[in-house]
Amino acid sequence: MKRHFQVTVNGETFSVEVEEVGGTVEHLRPAVKPPAKKAPPVHQAGLSPRASLPQDNRTVTSPLPGTVVEVRVKPGQKVTAGQVLLIIEAMKMENEIQAPAGGVVQEILVQAGTNVASGQPLVRLG
Numbered sequence: 001m002k003r004h005f006q007v008t009v010n011g012e013t014f015s016v017e018v019e020e021v022g023g024t025v026e027h028l029r030p031a032v033k034p035p036a037k038k039a040p041p042v043h044q045a046g047l048s049p050r051a052s053l054p055q056d057n058r059t060v061t062s063p064l065p066g067t068v069v070e071v072r073v074k075p076g077q078k079v080t081a082g083q084v085l086l087i088i089e090a091m092k093m094e095n096e097i098q099a100p101a102g103g104v105v106q107e108i109l110v111q112a113g114t115n116v117a118s119g120q121p122l123v124r125l126g
Helices: none
Strands: 003-009 012-021 022-029 060-061 066-071 085-089 093-099 103-108 121-125
Touching: 085 121
Parallel strands: none
Antiparallel strands: 003 012, 012 022, 060 121, 066 085, 085 093, 103 121
8 A cells, every 4th residue: 555645854845655565664765856955964973063153254153052061261362263162062962162263252142051042143253
């Protein structure tokens, strides 16, 4: 018996045909081949996500949602590219947020205990 479903993944909807054999799903295949699309990067365990600099090139933003557990820099402190600025806990894992470029810390926009969203400004560099 074949069944047809509409499945939405990352905002994109696909038609899927499922063939059942003896009450179990035996075969899954897309009814229509989805357009080729580059997959978004996946955060691998043990690797720290890199913070990003938005267009103003001075504000470090959070690469993932979570809770700030430690801030390792102070205003006026000189930092180098790759230096850990703060640590965000997400899903019981600590993620080191590194400076994507060198500079001087102008402002710290969060503190330990702050819940942050993906893309939220964390530190302003100058």
